[in-house]
Amino acid sequence: MKRIIIALACAIVAPVAFAQTSTTTTETTTEPATTTQTTSTTYTAGTVTTYEPGRTVIVKGEQGPVSFALGTAARVVDGAGKIVTSPLRAGQKVRVYYTGPERERVVERVVVEDQD
Secondary structure, eight states: OHHHHHHHHHHHHHHHHTOOOOOOOOOOOOOOOOOOOOOOOEEEEEEEEEEETTTEEEEEETTEEEEEEOOTTOEEEETTSOBOOSOOOTTOEEEEEEESOGGGOEEEEEEESOOO
């Protein structure tokens, strides 16, 4: 009887003792996505209603008054591209060239169309 119990115990344990294990390693690599963003320059034409040098200019155009924040890179020039040193006055006709959407507009230049 001992032999039968030992034989049964060996028969039960043998498959587990000789079982093979396998390990699979998976490596995932991702490349950073490249994005291309194009910006276009847009302009608004109208007359100056308010001007604070180095800060803001409000231009009244066809869509109504539009406020622009003037950054350090914004420059005020005449139609020939020469820098205008005198401050803008209310009533002057200008074109404000800017990039970006409405809330993130960046003014590139303000072109004075009439210099009285």
